[in-house]
Amino acid sequence: MTNLVQIRNLTVEATTDSGRWIQILKGITLDVAAGETVAFIGESGSGKTTAAMALLGYARPGCRISGGSVRVDGHDMVTLSEKERAALRGTVVAYVPQSAAAAFNPAATIMDQVIEVTKIHRLMPPDEARRRAVDLFRALSLPDPDGIGDRYPHQVSGGQLQRLAAAMALIGDPKVVIFDEPTTALDVTTQVEVLRAFKAVTAKRRIACVYVSHDLAVVAQIADHIMVLRHGEVQEIGSVDDILTRPKHPYTKELLHAFHPDTGGRVAAAEAFANTAAPLLEINTLSAGYGPPQSNGQPLVLAVKGVSLQVKRGTNLGIIGESGCGKSTLARAIAGILPACKGDIQFNGKELWHSARQRSHEQLRDLQIVFQHADTALNPAKSIEDILGRPLTFYHGLRGKARDARVDALLDMVHLPRALRHRRPAELSGGQKQRVNFARALAAEPKLILCDEITSALDTVVAAAIIDLLKELQRELGLSYIFISHDLSVIEAICDEIIVMYRGQTVETIIPSARQQPQHPYSKLLFSSVPKLDPTWLDTLNIDADRMRVA
Template structure:
């Protein structure tokens, strides 16, 4: 389907060889090192996993392997040999011809990379046709074959849908099909399953692994999820502060890491909160049904109670109604029927019917701080706004409270004059928490607040939330698809599926067998730190993978 040198196809030879890679980024009016002298090699058909906490340089290295640096970054030293030719020394025009045809990229958020105005099939075949690799008819047939290999529903017709007409998991697989359309020698996967629920993640991981094996494609798999990289990678490279900590075969790395930092990564997320049963409920939701624009019901007769000073985790796959439940509680989506009470008093279903004080008492922290924070406001302005709006604080009183809130989220006041773009992902999420705390709420709804964070930062945020709950007596509704997070932070668990509550109760009751069938599906889909886990799971669920 495409020409490729014999050298790249010879067994045992390196398709990609990166040596002494240095990358810098520009901020605070100067250049800062991001990647410091990294070496890596990759053979055809091999998958290299890059892991490490935020700021380790994982994505930067993945992009540099394509001869690319993001705006505001520059490659200052080293070589990137792809099939024996240095990508960094060739012309930009030649690099562009390679990208998409022989080198491809799959991003974390497929929704951000698809053009909403064009059908999936048109976007899948565009590169193959533009590079002259295939005619439009052949490219269409190849795309349908890829859709089938990637286990997409109705492969013959799904390509005629627009991006918004498919689920997140389906769109992620469609992006993988788009990357594979030219049968590239190398694919860079940059956190492709981070935002997916566990059941969808299993499907996408299986699809990616099958397509890489079928076409003997080399891949770099960037992730912060250790259990995921255990399923996907032949070798793992651990990174920190832009440098290689250690590198080894996956099984060896999982069982006998040599460096203390790696052992620390392996040990995170072992938090376990003992739950306490209480009948003192702050929020009661009774037989609530909700729909968007009066169409298909998204919530059906949902009843949930949230104890005062406790955490209720709401779990379920994409489309189960978790985030819709949050919108109903906050009044952003008025329920069609049912009732709610807060602190023993009726809670108006519509936002418009709620007093300012009631709005103050129920706050929300969103999944993506990048979209939740105004990029043009400083940290001080962001936190000050609710203090002024809800509490009427001004001047010295307001400034002192801002300082107290910064102390609560374990950040010092030197961050107050920074913009969100100058903060790490974990720091931005802490600012979102401080903004919610500024209103002195009694209930905070946390909607997937740790899903985009690396595991070390996730642990820090969870510890922060638990400490704040202990000190302030706040109740949480914690929406998540991460069972490890549930084990860490929840007192009670609500399992949702297709807009209904499947089961609910104390964490120990819900997570201990026997489980309801759907709960069992969720729990069995949580990746384990075992390289054979995915293979075994697929074999049990579908004989085709045996």
Template sequence: MRANGNLVEVRGLRVAGHRPGEPDTTIVHDIDFDIARGEVLALIGESGSGKTTIALSLMGHARGGCRITGGSIRVGDTDVRALSAKGLAALRGRKVAYIAQSAAAAFNPSRTIMDQVIESALIHGTLGKRAAQAKAIELFRALALPEPETIGRRYPHQVSGGQLQRLMAAMALITDPELVIFDEPTTALDVTTQIDVLQAFKRVIRQYGMTAVYVSHDLAVVAQMADRIVVLSDGQIREAGATEQILHAPAHPYTQSLVAAVTPVASEATATLEASQTSAPLLEVRRLTAGYGRKDTKGWPAKVILNEVDLVIRRGQTVGVIGESGSGKTTIAKVIAGLVPIAGGSLLLDGEPLAGDLNRRTREQFRRIQIVFQNADTALNPVHTVERTLARPLKFYHGMKGEAARRRVAELLELVRLPAALAQRRTGELSGGQKQRVNLARALAAEPDLILCDEVTSALDTVVGAAILDLLRDLQKKLGVSYLFITHDIAKVRAISDDIVVLYAGRCIETGDRDALSAPPYHPYSHLLVSSAPELRAGWLDEASERCHQTLAPIGSSADDPELCTFLARCPMRIDGVCNRTAPTPRTLANGAQVLCHRGEDELERYQILPLADGTTADASSPRVTVQQQ
């Protein structure tokens, strides 16, 4: 151990973008920080802030087109910048380990999980094969993975995303590294899965006394993991301090903006929306059934994703659809857009039938319904300019070209709050937030009545995502456009939606307006989603398992009957002899929400709003409440 107790010391770190024949452009400026042994330090900031670049420098690595140009980096007794290529290879994976954002990209699909997890130990010679396998099973158990003795025999595609993320952690920890870098390891996960992964990470950090760097843009997540936080923007440290101070007494304006962006502010209902409530619906989805794969003789797809879903969108209204991955959210958008065929039910646009088959729709129907996808990187051609990207729908839908099209492109860029000079930039050169605004401008070029927003903020930083929500609200006020807003984030769906639909396993299990879904009682699954959203305070994660991730008692084998409640296997309020024998029927609560559940309103409320010691009551997601098994 070093005399001062620090494992990591970084002084004057500079990283520059480098192109042959051109002067370097500094992107990380004179960074200083220390990490004590056994401490978790968070690096937080927006995309482009330099947080991942700084974290990678601790391994002596700079990404393509970049190089470390100055400063010193020490990990233990090792001067990282003085290491040769051979020395760096010995450092990486042995002394410093890295856990990436995308576990799927880190695994070879053709090799078993066990072979890949133990590979680093064999390469560095820290363990023999049999000892490495035993150590891997020990890590699988510590990371709360199912069937730890046998999960290593599976292939990566045979486990869930959350399990794969924890398996990548086992891969990193197999060599007992001195420092572990967690680089946005839960960003792509649902909130319910995120809790399991965060708890597993925190458990092994405590158990093994690890020193760690946690890279994230999400302050609420960082609050659960870090002892100290370094706040970055534009490659510079804006503020550094203990987690409690950063969360509750941020000094720098940029830090204050990060804290403010964690909980988006709900929009107020507009007069246009209130007037629309009495008008005919813009779009109706009636008993919609859809899926994928070859159809049987009755016309049903091999894999049914949506099962008799109803949904109504009025003019100038936003309907939010929330649920975990696999719930059917994106499939609803694709069916409405005509990208997935209908197996049952119907669509009505302004009261008139809307063909489920894309080939049977008119150009006018195409124009009226536009879709904005989650990943703007894959939705935009990176070699096309912004002007060319926006000019195509202008020509297709409105016959607009030449000077008229250029003027309209400038108007569209102004609408989405982008400078007109961006028109000549290639889309591949833009930031994530800028790309998503171009993606939205392309949809607006058609002058649609309805825009299907499919997780449009999930790949963005907190501040950028909040700005996109603000933009969507502003456009709705100006243009009267309607949105179907798809997300797994309860705070975002509450912030922008007028009505909310909760999906689970392809069924609509709760519907209601925003106010109805802002306080209990909820459907038990809605309660799980609400209780799984991280709060901006330290200690929340330690209480989360008691609130919403309890071990459930066994229930009858008929739990797999597709006609029964789809949430049965995970429901802490299930009633043996009822829930596993009879399908639930919709019931309307006093707040106007409709839930698909056997439990009555009083039972839901007693479970989700419990008495506190001072005689008041609180939501079961409150930090002061422990929900008891019923």
């Protein structure tokens, strides 16, 4: 079997704030054969993405490849010149990023960006490139494969954009593909389709794949071997079956244990408030959408259609559904970022204006939102200290030493080292950036936090710690949360009530503490699409998605 990837004693160094160089990858050795997929797993900052990016001959700013060799299809990416590496990127080795939202140019059409690599390397005529792109859109289960390329990135959902990033990587017919958390933004039903598409495309073309992920259940479906990383060192390498059923290293066992978050304490928190307090948030027949108003007063695209819900003080509401169902639009309408076109929002006993610009300073502070994509939510030009300090000054008037002390406390709360306060977002891992994103919301000391996929970029260990942290803060501060997520294990671990959305409407409400089983066909589809820690799960899954869809 031909090894398309040969890594020998790879060492990567990073510079500290004081200018000292330290090792962040320590002597990694690995082979990946044609048609084989090796998954890198480990917590945020373990070196997963750094090791994967070395296959492109790339080290992020402030880092350098200081030792070893990285051979991709016979080319040593460490010793090649930058011009020689550029000639191989997109044709021999390609990359699917974690955050597609940050990878696409908002001013260019999707089709122009997907076929750009074919123009750069002069691989084929433009018409042929477009036909190949449409074939990839169809293989990746994208809607309207013939027309989606004419749209701009902001005109598709996050899950669709992530699949389009995969099409961009695959169109050059590379021999090696790096998948960096490619299903992070996908709902469970779409994830099943995409994983099947990835497996089919990579197997057919005998592509060697490196799959970076914190989701062990996803890894179980797509990988042949798993490499467990921690603090830049390999803890364990083995087949998927060996790692999942016979782990040897204590850290691997810890990862497996963290796969199912603890649900304890949820019912107690709910009972403390649910039956005695008036709703903290109450929404009646809320509708919202995008585009210019039509003759009926509604926007051109109505994404949320007459949704009603309540959130009691100290309790949590989960909202689930596939990409494009209106989950995030609903959150933005509640926050006032996207003013609703119809309906009422009552918060803490008072009616909220639809637009955040018209809300009071206190109302803005009490209701915060944490966005899905930390890459686009955090100002890349500001330090973490400035990002967290701004809401402290705006909402609480803190300055100087008082503000500095509170920044340190916020970093402690989200389990980040205080030394990160002087860094910028580009110098942090994906999970670290998301935790900063959450800390910024906590800085306001809100009563309700809208959490839009906040654990999607976190590994299982850190996600479990964040869930525990949220429960602790809830007990201490009486916080309430609205969780928007495609990760049903997270939703079930912390939410007292779950709303299922489909095509902008709520189709069912589920109470986890009552061990209530989903009744609606679409709800059944969602819950049956959650990957299991079983390598045969995806291949044996038999869901007629079209039959299960809501009419």
